[in-house]
Amino acid sequence: xxxxxxxxxxxxxGCGACCLAETCAIGTDLLGYASPCPALETDDGRYWxxxxxxxxxxxxxxxxxxxxxxxxxxxxxxxEQALGVGRGCDSDDDA
Ligand code: SF4
Ligand code: SF4
Numbered sequence: 055x056x057x058x059x060x061x062x063x064x065x066x067x068g069c070g071a072c073c074l075a076e077t078c079a080i081g082t083d084l085l086g087y088a089s090p091c092p093a094l095e096t097d098d099g100r101y102w103x104x105x106x107x108x109x110x111x112x113x114x115x116x117x118x119x120x121x122x123x124x125x126x127x128x129x130x131x132x133x134e135q136a137l138g139v140g141r142g143c144d145s146d147d148d149a
Contacts, residue, residue, distance in 0.1 A: 055096060063142045068100030072145035080136055081105065085112060106134045 059071040072078075077091040084105065085092050093104035093112055105112060109129040110122040117125055138144055 055099065055101065057100065059145065059147075060143055062145060062147050066139070066143050068102065070094065070096075070101030072143075073101060073103070075145070078137070080133060103133070103137065103139075106130050106137065106139060109133060 055070065057067055057069040059069045060067055073081075073091050073094045077087060077089050081091040081093055081103075095102045095104045095107065107130065108126050110117075110120075110125040113129065114120070114122060114125065134140075
C-alpha cells in the first residue's frame with residue numbers, strides 16, 4: 055500500500071505513515087511495544103487501527119467476562135477519542 059501522506063491537519067486518508075513510523079503510546083500501553091504495531095490492520099486499500107475497529111480482538115483476554123460487542127463499542131469509542139480520530143492528520147510532515 056502506498057497512499058501518500060497528506061499534509062498535517064488534512065483529513066486522515068489511512069496512509070498508515072504514522073503507525074508504520076512508530077507504535078503510539080496507546081498501542082504500546084495496551085499491547086506492549088512492538089513495531090509494526092500488532093493492531094495495525096489493512097482493509098479496503100488503507101490502514102486502520104484495530105484497537106478502534108474491534109478492540110475485543112486484541113484485549114478480550116483482559117476482560118474474560120465481557121460481552122465482545124459491548125467491549126468493542128465501549129473501548130473502541132474511548133480509544134477513538136484518545137487517538138483523536140476524525141480530527142485530521144496529526145503526524146508531522148517531516149517525520
Ligand atoms: S494520521 Fe496522517 S499519517 Fe496517520 S494514517 Fe492518517 S493521514 Fe496517514
Ligand atoms: S494502536 Fe492503533 S493508532 Fe496506535 S500505532 Fe497501533 S494501529 Fe496505530
